[in-house]
Amino acid sequence: MTTEPASPDTGGPDTWPKVLQRNSAHFSAQHKAMRYKHYGIWQSYTWQDYFSKVKYLALGLLSLGFQEGSRLLIVGDNSPEWYFAEMAAQCDRGVSVGLYSDLSAAEIEHIARDSEADFAMVEDQEQVDKMLLIKERLPKLKAVVYWRYKGLSDVNDPSFTGLRDVWERGRVYEAVHRGVFEENIAAGKADDVCAIVYTSGVTGEAPKGTVHTYRSLMAGSRCYTELDHLSSKDDLACALPPAWITEQWVVFGCHLLCGGTVNFAESAETLQEDMREIGPSVALYNSRLWESETGQVQSKLQSAGLLKRSVSARLMPVGLRMADARYEKRKPSMSTRLLDLIADLLVFRQIRDGLGLPHARVCYTSGCMLSPEVLRFFHALKVPLKNIYGSAEAGAITGAGDRIQSPGTVGSVNPGVEVRFGGQNEIIVRHPGVFQGYCNDPEATGRVLDDGWVRTGDSGRPAADGELVFIDRVDDLIVLPCGDVLAPQEIESRLKHSPYIKDAWVPAGQDCRYVSAVIIVDADNTGQWADKRKVTYTTFSDLSQKPEVYRLIEAEVSAVNQGLPDSRRIEKFVNLHKEFDPDESELTRNRKLRRAFLRKRYADLVQALDGDRESVEVEAEFTYQDGRTGKIKTALKIARIGRGGQ
Numbered sequence: 001m002t003t004e005p006a007s008p009d010t011g012g013p014d015t016w017p018k019v020l021q022r023n024s025a026h027f028s029a030q031h032k033a034m035r036y037k038h039y040g041i042w043q044s045y046t047w048q049d050y051f052s053k054v055k056y057l058a059l060g061l062l063s064l065g066f067q068e069g070s071r072l073l074i075v076g077d078n079s080p081e082w083y084f085a086e087m088a089a090q091c092d093r094g095v096s097v098g099l100y101s102d103l104s105a106a107e108i109e110h111i112a113r114d115s116e117a118d119f120a121m122v123e124d125q126e127q128v129d130k131m132l133l134i135k136e137r138l139p140k141l142k143a144v145v146y147w148r149y150k151g152l153s154d155v156n157d158p159s160f161t162g163l164r165d166v167w168e169r170g171r172v173y174e175a176v177h178r179g180v181f182e183e184n185i186a187a188g189k190a191d192d193v194c195a196i197v198y199t200s201g202v203t204g205e206a207p208k209g210t211v212h213t214y215r216s217l218m219a220g221s222r223c224y225t226e227l228d229h230l231s232s233k234d235d236l237a238c239a240l241p242p243a244w245i246t247e248q249w250v251v252f253g254c255h256l257l258c259g260g261t262v263n264f265a266e267s268a269e270t271l272q273e274d275m276r277e278i279g280p281s282v283a284l285y286n287s288r289l290w291e292s293e294t295g296q297v298q299s300k301l302q303s304a305g306l307l308k309r310s311v312s313a314r315l316m317p318v319g320l321r322m323a324d325a326r327y328e329k330r331k332p333s334m335s336t337r338l339l340d341l342i343a344d345l346l347v348f349r350q351i352r353d354g355l356g357l358p359h360a361r362v363c364y365t366s367g368c369m370l371s372p373e374v375l376r377f378f379h380a381l382k383v384p385l386k387n388i389y390g391s392a393e394a395g396a397i398t399g400a401g402d403r404i405q406s407p408g409t410v411g412s413v414n415p416g417v418e419v420r421f422g423g424q425n426e427i428i429v430r431h432p433g434v435f436q437g438y439c440n441d442p443e444a445t446g447r448v449l450d451d452g453w454v455r456t457g458d459s460g461r462p463a464a465d466g467e468l469v470f471i472d473r474v475d476d477l478i479v480l481p482c483g484d485v486l487a488p489q490e491i492e493s494r495l496k497h498s499p500y501i502k503d504a505w506v507p508a509g510q511d512c513r514y515v516s517a518v519i520i521v522d523a524d525n526t527g528q529w530a531d532k533r534k535v536t537y538t539t540f541s542d543l544s545q546k547p548e549v550y551r552l553i554e555a556e557v558s559a560v561n562q563g564l565p566d567s568r569r570i571e572k573f574v575n576l577h578k579e580f581d582p583d584e585s586e587l588t589r590n591r592k593l594r595r596a597f598l599r600k601r602y603a604d605l606v607q608a609l610d611g612d613r614e615s616v617e618v619e620a621e622f623t624y625q626d627g628r629t630g631k632i633k634t635a636l637k638i639a640r641i642g643r644g645g646q
Contacts, residue, residue, distance in 0.1 A: 014190035015214045017054075017091040019256045021185055024051035027259060031232060034080045037266040037274055045080060047259070053080075055181050057163070058088035059170030061119065062180070064143045064161075068093040071115050071196070075099045075108065075130075076123025078238045078264050081147040081163065083252065085121040086242065090194045093184050097196045097209070098243035100589040102582065105130040112138050115196050115209050115439055120144045121163075125151035128160065135159070190215040196439050197245045197392045200588035209439030210245075210392040219433035220396030221253025223414045224388075227401035228362045230282065234260035235359075237280035239271055239289070244590055245392040246366040250284045275356030283360055286367040287374075287493070288591050290385065294374050295499035297351055297381075299525040302499070303532065315343035319380030326379070326404050348381045357383055364388050368592055369470060371493035372407035387411050389470055394454040395433025398468050409467040410460075419462075420453075424474045427460045428453050459487075476595060478508045484567045486515065488595075491570065494563065498556040499525045503580055505593055506570075507606045516572040516609040518602070519553055520579050526552070541577040541634060550575060550639050558641055571641055572609055577618070577634040605636070614638055 013019045023033070027047040034045040045053070066072070072089035074096060076082055086096040097115045099108060101123065108130055112120070118140045122128060124147075131144050135157070146152060147163040174181070191213050201207040224230070236255050240247045255262045260282070265274035275283070285293075301312045318339045325332040332340075352358050363378070363385045370387055378385040389410035390396040397419070398411035405411050413419055417431040430453045437445035448455050459471040471477070472487035480486055488506040495504035495517060503520035521544050529552065530537060537543040553575060561569040580586040585597050599606060608616035619633045 014218075015090070015185075015188040015192065016087060016194065016218075016253070016256060017185040017188055020047075020051055020054065020087060020091075021182075023047045023256065023259055027232070031259070032261045033255075034083070034262055034264065035235075035278070036080055036264040037270070040266070042277070044261075050080075050083075053084045053167070054087045054091060056167045056170030056174070057084050058091040058184075059173045059177075059181055060166035060168075061088060061092055061094075061145075061170075062177075063169045063173040064119070064166070066092050066094060066119055068184075070094040070119060071097055071117040073097050073099060073108070073112055073115070073117045073120040073122075074243075075101060075103070075120065075127045076147070077101045077268070078241065079123070079147075080264060081121075081123070082242050083262075085145075086195070086252070089119075090188070091181065091185055093188060093192065095193055095196055097198075098241070098248075099198070100241050100243050101127070102589060103130075104583070105133045109134040109137060110206060111198060111209070112141065116140060118142050122146050124148040128152055128155065131160075132157070188214070190218075193436065195248070197248060197435075198243065199392050200590050200592055201594070208441065208444060210435040211437055211439055212435055216395060216433050216435060217248060217253060218257075219416070219431065220249035220390065221257055223396055223416075223433075224250055224364075224399055225254045225257045227399045227414070228282075229402075230254050230258035230260060230362070232259035234258055234282050234362075235278055235280045236260055236262045237275055237278070237283040237356075238262050238264050239275070239283065239285055241590070244286075246284065246364075246388070246390065246396075249390070249396050250282075250364055250388075254282070272356055276353070277356075279356060279359040281359050282362045282364075283357060284364040284366070286590060287365050287370040288368065290365050290370060290378070291374060291493075291496045292502075293355055294377055294497060295502075295522055295525055297355070298499040299528060300354075303528060312347050315339070315347050316380065318343045319348060319382070320376060323376050323379040327406055329404075344382065351381055352383060355383070360384060362386070366390070367590060369472075369489045369493045371490075371497050373494060373497040375405070375407050377497075389468065390433075391456060391458075393435045393448055394427075394429050394456045395431060395435070397427075397429055397456075403465075406463065406465075406467055408469060409463050410470045411468065412466045413468055419468070421461070422455065424477065425459045425461055425471065426474050427456045427458050427468070427470075429456065430454065478512070480508075480512070480515075480567055482567045484565065486568055491515070491517070491560070491564065491568065492593075494560045495519070495557065498559075500529065500552055500556055503593075505580075505595075505598060507595075507599060507602070507609065513610050514571040515568055516574075517557065517570050518605065518609075519557075519573055519575050521549060521553065521575055523579075540579070544575040544577055545637060550637060554639060554641060561641065569641075572638055573641070574605065574609065574616070574636050574638050577636060608638060 013022055024047050029046040029048040032044045033047040033050040036043055074085045089096045128146050144160045145166050149162055194214050195212045196209040198207040198209050236251055238251050242252055263278045265271040322340045366388050386400040386405050387410040389398040397417055399414050400411040420428050422428050434454045457474055459474045461469045463469050472489045476488055478486040486508055491506050492504040495501050500522050502522040505518040523540050535548050557570050557573055582589050605616050605618050615635055615637050617635050
C-alpha cells in the first residue's frame, strides 16, 4: 500500500523553476506530475520526468544560442510540451511568450515583432508552415523547435529542428557545461520578468503584451492554491490554452504549487470524453464552455424518453430550491433535503458523470460574464462552480474559497487586493499581482497603470460580504433614452443560457430606439429539435431562417425578457446566417465578442434592427482556410417579439 506524498509548502521558492526543482526533489518518481492521452492511451510523466524534460530542453536551447533575456514564442495546443517550453525558457532566465494555436501567420508575425522573440517552439506541421511563411520577415528569429514530427521530414531549413534533437543537444551541452542549469535556476529572482502574456484584443485593437514577473504571476496562483486548499491529491484539468492569463494562474501555476497532477485531453474534440475518464477534482473552463455544457444537458433532458424526462422535470426544481437556500444561507426543509438526496441519486449524479465532473470539488469560470441562471443551474446539480475575475493587466482580483458565491457576483475580493471605483464605477485595483506594463509601449502603460493602480476598463460595484459585481466594459455601457443604463453582456449571458442559442450580440447604440439582439443558433441542439419535428433544412443558414426556428428563438427571448426591466427588454431580433468566427475577427481568440468590429461589419444589419424594416440583406466577407477571401449575400428576417418570424 502506497501513501500519498505530502504537498509541498506553497510558500518558499520565489520563481517557477525553483518550485519545479523543489517538486522534483520532494516527489521524485513517486508521484505523477502530468497525464496525457496519446492515440487513445493515457501516458504520464512523474515530477522527476518533468524536471528532466525541462532541464535538457533548457540546455538544448542554450546550445542554440538562447541566453538571459531571450524570448521564446510558444505556439500549440495544450500538451506537456507547452509546459516544458515555458519552464525551459524561464530556467534559462529568459521570457516565455504564449500564443493561441489558431492565430494566423500574420498575427504570429505581429506578436513576434512586438515581443522581440528570438526563438520559437511550435507544435506541428500547421504551425511550422506559418513560421516558414514569416521567418524571412523576422530577422531576430534564430531557431524554431517543433515537437510533433508528422509531415515534417522534408523541412530542410537548418534553423528548424525537432524537440528530440534539442533534448539530445542538451545532454551533450551538459557534459561540457556542468552545473550551468542549476546555476541559472539559483540566480533567478522574484522580480525577474518571466512571461509576456498577450491580451485578447477585445477592444478591436491588436493584442497587447502584458509583462509579468514571477512575483506577479505567483501572487494569483498562490491565492487560488490557498483559498481552495489545493494539494498533491488534486487532479487538474488543462482545458484552455496556456496563453490565457487565467490558465497561467489556475493550472500552470497552481499545479506547480500544490504538486497535483495536471491532465491533458488528446484534443479539443475529445475533451469531454477524456475528462470523463479522468474525473478531475479541479476544472477551469471559460464561460462559453460552461454555457455549452448547460445547453447539452438541457437538450438531452428535453429529448430523453418520457419517463426520464418526467423524472428530471420533477426533480430539477428541487436542486434549484436547494441552491437558493444556500445562497440565502437558510436551512431547507426536511422534505426538500430528502427529495434532493433522491434527485441526486436518480438525476444529478448521472449528469455530473456525463460532464466528467463526478469528483470535482473546485470548478472555475472566467472570461465573459456567466449568467446567474447558468451558475444556479450547475449549483443545483452540485457542481461547485465559481466565477473568478481578473485580467492580464490587473491580475487575479476575485475568488471564493470555501464560501458560497452569490449569483450575479464574480466572487470575493482576494486577500491583499485593494479595490476602488472611478468614473462610471470603473474598477481600479492595486496588489502584487498587477502587470509591469505593456511590452515596448510606455504610452499605453501610462493610460492604464498609475502608482501601482490599474484601471481595468470594467464597470462594477461592491456587493455584500466583500463580493464584487461585474457589470460590463465601461465603453460598452449604453445609456437608453429613458435614462437607464444597459449592460449588453448581462442580456447576452442570459440569452446563452438557452440550449438553442450558442451566441448572442446586443448591438445597442447610444441613440438606439430599440433593444435588439443578433442570435447565433446552436446548430447541434437546434438541429436535433428540428429533426424531431420533421423540419427539413440543408445548411446552417437555411436552418437559422426557418419560421419554426424563429418561433423557437422568440420563445427563448421572451423567457429572458421576463427577468428584465421593461426598458431593457428585447423588442427585435434576427437569427444570423453564420456563426461568429475568430478567423474573421468577429471574436477574439478566447471567443469574446469584438463589438467595435461587429458594428462596423454589420452596420446595415444594426441600422435595420433600429428601424422598421422586416428583413435586411447582409453581405459578409469570409476567409477560407488557405487564406483566400470571398463574399456572401443573405437575406435575413427581422422578428419583433410577439410576431415570430412574420
